[in-house]
Amino acid sequence: MQVPLLDLKAQYGPLRDSIEVRLREVVESQYFILGPVVAEFEVAIRDYCHSAFAVGMSSGTDAQLAILMHLGIGPGDAVITTPFTFFATAGCVSRVGARPIFCDIEAGTFNLSPAAVASYLGNVARRDADGVLRAPTGERIRAIVPVHLFGLCAAMKEFLALGKAYGIPVLEDASQAIGAEYPFPDGLRGDAGSMGEFGWYSFFPSKNLGAFGDAGLAVGRDVRDEAPLRAMRMHGMDTQYVHRFVGGNFRLDALQAAVLSVKLPHLDGWSDARRDHAALYRKLFEAAGLTGKITLPAEPYAQAGLRHHHIYHQYVIRTPRRDELLAHLKSCGIGCAVYYPLPLHLQECFAALDYRAGAFPESERAAAEVLALPVYPELTREQMIFVVESIAEFFRRG
Ligand SMILES: Cc1ncc(COP(=O)(O)O)c(C=O)c1O
Structure with missing residues (x-):
């Protein structure tokens, strides 16, 4: 008997007709970059993730880059994360010129250990006389990035408490965890990606929600961040050919949004x-x-x-x-x-x-x-x- 690790054809078969209809719509419209199909998907996925807003991006990696750039994280900064994750989580930190700081994982869940992060923040990091939180190498610590690895949420209650105590945002790498839920005390529920200040997802074809190529999403909990992130994926442009800051080409393709819209339900x-x-x-x-x-x-x-x-x-x-x-x-x-x-x-x-x-x-x-x-x-x-x-x-x- 053959047992593949993943069988994308088995998923595609029953959806073939509906996907072809949506793809043909995009092709007939010749509206390939952003546009109504992307906008429709963003509303549906925002509601699914219970986030304040959702911005379609060209990949999970680009979604993370856009968020780090929006936060102005760069040279002279540091970001705390896990060494046991897909490369992009720390790669993006490095790409914007900041320093990844690693803390160990929990043996049972494989997720970033809040005890390890607490110990780093309490015993290794230092506050300047001016109150700035710094790594021993001098960089300013700007964020904590837990990863919800393999589809299980990291210990968000603890990370949010640490973020609050130290005045740094918690950014969730929810690339592998769309739809995963997390239990807060008092019966409250959290959704992977929507508990911290920002989160991102990957729609790489092998993900639980997979596109027909690269695709991703950035979400956040404050609507004031939506417009800048939308501009960030368009080279920092909010009005035609007027750039208030430097962004990138991080846009989600309409063809990918069409596929994802059929798959989301x-x-x-x-x-x-x-x-x-x-x-x-x-x-x-x-x-x-x-x-x-x-x-x-x-x-x-x-x-x-x-x-x-x-x-x-x-x-x-x-x-x-x-x-x-x-x-x-x-x-x-x-x-x-x-x-x-x-x-x-x-x-x-x-x-x-x-x-x-x-x-x-x-x-x-x-x-x-x-x-x-x-x-x-x-x-x-x-x-x-x-x-x-x-x-x-x-x-x-x-
Ligand atoms: C944990 C994690 N972070 C980030 C990414 C990057 O996502 P993408 O491949 O869509 O750029 C992935 C995707 O494999 C991932 O699993």
Whole structure:
């Protein structure tokens, strides 16, 4: 049996006709850059994400860049984030000329640890005589960027409290977590991307909501930021050929917005299916006696009564024998992958930041142990049974 890590054709088949209708509309209109289809999608996705506004961008990376540029984060600044994420989270910080500061993750959730950030802010960062919060290397600390990795929200209550205490905004990298929910005390619910000052999402084709190419979104909670962000994606232009500041070409294509508009109403159902798969995996792994050999994904918010307490963009197990298990599963025809094999503090391009191996033990251990298994919505029960049996066979062989 073949079990791919992801099967985008299985999702496309049932949507083919409706997508073709919307794509043809755009082609017939010849309105390819922004325009009514993008505007319609922005309203729908803003409401879905419960944000104050939503600005379609050319990718998640560009959405983050636009937000950092809007905040004026650049040379002389620093941004705190996780070393265990896709490169873009820290890459964008560097690209605007600021310094990424890494703090370690929580072992259970793989998300940025609020305790590690609190410890950095309390023990390593310093306030100047003029009250400016600075890294020991002198940069002004401008933001905290938690990432809702694999579709599970980071500990936002704690990060928002830290942001407030230190007077810095919390910017959410929700690229992998559209629709994920977070339980605040008193029964209040937060939506990934809409809890901090700003958030961004990626619609890379493999995401839970995937475009037919690159696409992304920036959201925020203060409508006063909407117009500048709209200008930011148009080279800082708000009136034709009049530029108040320097932005970029960060626009969402109308063709991508058309695809995303057709897919958006299906997103909740797809996330439900992913979560059902995770529940079945758990049952099957328990029945096979494998829970002592592999660690299953943590579900810290499962008891909070939220539908999307996890959206399982990735289903990630861990085992110290990861590389052997990966080779075995591949030989069985099962698609699996390592997100991410080298933490960002150890990337060559960040050598000048002067982090050493051992600086972030949980991130480094996760990088050595994680393995993502297939969890896409159209995956069948039989395929999942085959995955679990193949893992059981691996451990039986010893
Ligand atoms: C956590 C994270 N941040 C940022 C990005 C960047 O998004 P994009 O590929 O749309 O630029 C991604 C996408 O892979 C991601 O997973």
